Amino acid sequence: MNVFYSPLQHSAGLASMRLEQLNRRYFNNYPDAIYTIGMDNAFHTVNNTVCQVLQRSREELIGQSFSLFIHPEHWEESVGYFRAASQGAPQRYQTVVLRENGESVFLDVTNFPLKVDGEMVGILGIAKDITLQKERERALLQTSQELQRQNEELELFRKIIAHDFRSPIARLLGLGRLLQKDNLPEKTKQTAVNAILQSAQQLDGMVRDLNQMLTLHHQGDEPRELCDVEELVQHCLSDLQQEINNAEATVTLAGSESLHLFTVKAFLTSIIRNLLSNAIKYRQPGRTLAIIVSVEQHDNEAVISVADNGTGMDLEKVGTSLFKMYKRFHHEIDGKGLGLYLVKEQVRLLGGRIEVESTPGAGTTFTLRLPIL
């Protein structure tokens, strides 16, 4: 009997061959990572995209446990998801894998249970690289947080204009009108003229402060440089020499440890100058002002403290308002109220923190902690 191949049979074979090849090509070149993992946790097959995502060759992956490539922080949950899928329940989740060079890749993973003849043999998985999407999400979150902060500041500025700027303006208007009156006693006239000058100076100071503050907010990546903290404190002290002399204050620089910080010099100078200037401003009448500035290093932090024996404050009363704008806590002392707000903002921009301890009648200590990079 002749062996006869039916044309039908022949073309069916070809078609199945083609489908097999097509499937393989499709599998290998599919833009998402496709893989199978056996019950032993090891990669059984991987397509080209798996190799691209993990930046490893097929040989480096096949037979290796998938968990070797998961970011340690996600290891436990990934193993859990794998177990659930290999027990028959499809899983979809997000995870992070690590490349050999340490780069993280965010993945959106779908794992299906894989059965052969009714028996579980592992999982078939598809993973989509969502790193770009994650980065965009993070950037968006950052932008919206920044926007929210700026909106809060805008409301703050509205309040400053409605309350604080209006105050010296109202005084100037009142004083001007007063001076228009006839028959004003000479003494009243003189007081009014002095008060006009004082109000104008205050307004000028506020405009300058506000300008400095707005400039501060426009800066994001100020150049940092290596600063000798002690030298910087000395510089501030010589700037304030006149005030220190007038107050007959003694200033001691404690902690002779030489400390160098990679920081924004202008900010650190402004912070220290503000703290020193506050100590001088709020001195206790009848007691010689003694200021102790100490510079130390604790672990990875530079600790700079400014301690005085001045009037002090009741921090329970002052509460969280201490570092706010235009909040004043002392009578009869000309405080513009912006100093500590600026200090707080500058400390924030330097990635540090500031603490205050105070006892009414005994003194105040401000402690500034800045990270040593």
Added chain:
Amino acid sequence: MYNKVFIVDDDEVSIFLTETILEAESFATECRGFLDAQQALQSLLESAAGNEEALPEVIFLDLNMPFLSGWDFLEALAPYEEALKGRCRIYILTSSVDEQERRRANSSSLVAGFLQKPLEDQWVLQLKKSY
């Protein structure tokens, strides 16, 4: 002419201005300026508890003050509203142009009026007429 007027303001120049205008209009026999709101409050609370004759007839109250704001001041006086009624009128005198504060002041039963600094002669005259 009123007997006694209190001016509660943490700003010295503001007190000077208000006092000078009140004096020029012969507004009151006695004008007392308080830089420290706490002191003014104490004096009021003492008078309200029994010595009502000593209460000032008019108080000019600033809002934005350290430690004790004008709002805190009003809150502390709230329990004595009955004692103050008809004897003591409180006018807010502030440099603020914040509409929210005006609304808040108008909703307070202790507040007789909301005045914006600087104090104007015509307001002083009106207040004098209502004596």
